[in-house]
Amino acid sequence: MTKFEEQVRGVRDAGELFVRGLPISISRAPGRLDLMGGNDDYTGGLVFESTIREATWAAVQIRPDSKIVFLNPKMSASGWQARVEFDLKMLDSEETVRRLVNSDPGLHWTAYVLGIFYLLKTKYPDQVLYGADVVIDSNVPLNKGVSSSAAVEVSVMKAASHAYGIDLRGVELAEMCQWVENVITESACGIMDQITVVLGDEGYVLPLVCQPCEPRPLVRLPDNLQCWGVDSGVSHMVSGLEYEAARAAAFMGYRLICEWENLENHFDETPTIPRWTDARWNGYLANISVSEFRSKYETRLPEQMTGAEFSANNRPHVDLYTVISPEYEYRIRANTRYAVEENMRVRLFASLAARAESSDAYELMGELMYQSHHAYTECGLGCEQTDELVELVCSEGAKNGLFGAKITGGGAGGTVAVLGLKSAKSAFDRVIAAYGRSQGITPYVFEGSSIGADMFGVITLEG
Numbered sequence: 371m372t373k374f375e376e377q378v379r380g381v382r383d384a385g386e387l388f389v390r391g392l393p394i395s396i397s398r399a400p401g402r403l404d405l406m407g408g409n410d411d412y413t414g415g416l417v418f419e420s421t422i423r424e425a426t427w428a429a430v431q432i433r434p435d436s437k438i439v440f441l442n443p444k445m446s447a448s449g450w451q452a453r454v455e456f457d458l459k460m461l462d463s464e465e466t467v468r469r470l471v472n473s474d475p476g477l478h479w480t481a482y483v484l485g486i487f488y489l490l491k492t493k494y495p496d497q498v499l500y501g502a503d504v505v506i507d508s509n510v511p512l513n514k515g516v517s518s519s520a521a522v523e524v525s526v527m528k529a530a531s532h533a534y535g536i537d538l539r540g541v542e543l544a545e546m547c548q549w550v551e552n553v554i555t556e557s558a559c560g561i562m563d564q565i566t567v568v569l570g571d572e573g574y575v576l577p578l579v580c581q582p583c584e585p586r587p588l589v590r591l592p593d594n595l596q597c598w599g600v601d602s603g604v605s606h607m608v609s610g611l612e613y614e615a616a617r618a619a620a621f622m623g624y625r626l627i628c629e630w631e632n633l634e635n636h637f638d639e640t641p642t643i644p645r646w647t648d649a650r651w652n653g654y655l656a657n658i659s660v661s662e663f664r665s666k667y668e669t670r671l672p673e674q675m676t677g678a679e680f681s682a683n684n685r686p687h688v689d690l691y692t693v694i695s696p697e698y699e700y701r702i703r704a705n706t707r708y709a710v711e712e713n714m715r716v717r718l719f720a721s722l723a724a725r726a727e728s729s730d731a732y733e734l735m736g737e738l739m740y741q742s743h744h745a746y747t748e749c750g751l752g753c754e755q756t757d758e759l760v761e762l763v764c765s766e767g768a769k770n771g772l773f774g775a776k777i778t779g780g781g782a783g784g785t786v787a788v789l790g791l792k793s794a795k796s797a798f799d800r801v802i803a804a805y806g807r808s809q810g811i812t813p814y815v816f817e818g819s820s821i822g823a824d825m826f827g828v829i830t831l832e833g
Contacts, residue, residue, distance in 0.1 A: 515784025
C-alpha cells in the first residue's frame with residue numbers, strides 16, 4: 371500500500387471525507403522537466419520532455435448529492451483554503467466557474483480542479499450526475515517551471531473520470547486538461563506539460579510534435595548520461611507578463627508573415643483547443659524552415675512593435691489565449707525566430723539523443739541547449755539567476771563531464787535543465803554549491819524520473 375493510500379484511509383477513518391462501502395479512485399501524475407523545446411509547443415514545434423520523480427496524487431469518491439468537496443492540506447502553507455466546497459449544479463458555464471474560483475484569493479488554486487468537473491459534466495452529462503469528494507497531495511514544488519499545474523490537472527482528471535465510469539487516457543486526457551488551464555485558469559499554456567505527465571515513463575524522454583499533439587516513441591538517453599533540474603529560486607508562472615508577451619509576439623510575427631504571403635487565416639473550432647490556421651503552414655510557425663525564414667522574413671519583421679501599431683487597420687490577433695496591450699512593445703523578430711529555430715534545434719537534439727555514442731555528440735547536444743538558453747533572453751524570457759546557473763555549468767564544461775544547460779518551460783525564472791555524464795556528479799555538485807553561496811540558498815535539485823499517469827493507471831480502494 372502506498373503512503374497516499376494510507377493517507378486516504380486516514381482521512382476516511384477520521385471522518386474528514388469519504389465514506390465506507392464505496393470505492394475510491396486513486397491516480398498519480400508526475401511533474402515534468404523540459405529538456406528541450408520550451409516555448410515552441412504553442413507554435414507547433416517538436417519538444418523533448420521527461421518526467422520527474424515528484425508527483426501529485428488524487429483520490430476521488432462519488433457522493434450521493436451534488437456537492438464537490440476538495441481537501442488539499444498543503445494549500446494552507448501558501449495561505450490558501452485547504453478545504454473547499456462547491457455545488458455541481460452551479461457549474462452551468464465557463465463564466466460561472468471562473469467567477470467561483472476568483473471570488474476569493476484563497477480559492478484560486480481550485481480553478482485547476484473545479485474546471486475538470488465542469489468539463490466532465492458538460493462532456494458526459496449522462497454519467498456525471500453527482501458530486502464528489504476529492505483529496506489531493508503533492509510534492510511537486512509550485513512555480514518552479516516543472517508543471518505542478520499539469521500534475522494536479524491530470525491526476526484529478528484521471529481519478530475523477532474513472533470514478534464516473536469514463537475511460538480517459540492519452541491525447542484526449544491531455545487535451546482536456548489543457549482546455550481547463552487555457553479556459554478556466556486563463557493560462558496560455560501549450561500541450562507539452564499535460565501530455566508528458568500522461569505518457570511519460572521512468573528513464574525515458576518523450577518527443578512530441580505539437581500539431582496539435584502527436585507523441586512520438588519514447589527515447590531512452592544513453593546509459594552514461596544524466597539529466598538534472600536545478601531550481602533557480604526565482605518563481606515562474608505561465609500566466610506571467612513575460613511569457614504571455616513572448617507568446618503574443620510569436621503569433622503577431624506569424625500574422626505579419628501570412629499577410630506578406632497573402633495567406634488568409636481561418637478559425638478552426640473543431641479541435642478540443644480551437645485555433646487559427648492557414649492553407650500553407652497549418653497555423654504553425656514551426657512549419658517554416660530556417661532557411662526560408664532567414665531568406666524571406668527575418669529582416670522584414672520589426673525588432674519591436676507596440677500593440678497599437680500591430681492592431682492598426684483592424685489587423686486581427688490570431689491567438690485566443692493572449693491579449694495584445696496597445697502600449698506594450700513586443701519583441702516580434704526574436705520570438706518569431708525562436709519558434710522557427712527552436713524547432714530545428716530540438717529536431718537535431720532528439721536525433722542525436724537517439725543515436726549518441728560519443729562525447730562529440732554529447733557536446734553538440736549541449737551546444738544546442740546553450741543556444742536555446744540564449745534565445746530565451748532574446749525573447750525577453752531570460753533571468754539573471756538562471757544565466758548564472760548556465761554559466762556555472764559552462765565553466766565546468768565538457769572536460770568535467772557537463773555538456774549543456776538551459777532555462778526551461780516558460781522561462782523568466784524557474785528551473786534550469788543540465789545535461790552531463792552520470793560520472794560528473796562531483797562537477798554538478800560544485801555548480802550547486804557555487805550557486806548556493808552566490809544566492810544564499812540551498813537549490814532544490816530534480817533528479818530521476820517516474821512513470822506517467824497512464825502507465826500508473828488507477829488504483830481502486832474498496833470499502
